[in-house]
Amino acid sequence: MRAFSPTGWKEKRNRRIWRCLVKTASSVRRLQTPEQLVSIQFAGAEVKVREGGNLAAELLAAGVSPFRETPVSGAPRNPYCMMGACFDCLVEIDGVARQACMTEVVAGMTISRHSAVRESDNA
Ligand code: FES
DSSP: EEEEEEEEOEOOOOOOOOOOOOOSSOOOSSSSOOSSSEEEEEEEEEEEEEEEEBBHHHHHHOOOOSSEEETTTOOOOOOOOSSSOOOOOOEEEETTTEEGGBBOOTTTTTEEBOOEEEHHHHH
């Protein structure tokens, strides 16, 4: 496909559908082995994490991936900004949608992947 600018500049462009490349193995590592770990549930599996730690960081360190899938294309998503701006870390904690990067770990949490549904799916 050729693109034209008002100045006459031409460029051949390849139209590609951008795909998110989420690695399956987490490269996040803990600096120290925490002394006391607590159990939480993520998508039905038990995960050992540090109590009081940042939930997104603890799940990444435990190798959890992806956190959610996009409602339109089903592309996998993991935390990106770690400061509450991108919502890629959205999970359901005890049935309530929350940002994992803005949440502290509490023992016994039950977390599931966020299940957003498109408006057209409900119609
Ligand atoms: S990682 Fe971006 S909002 Fe949580």
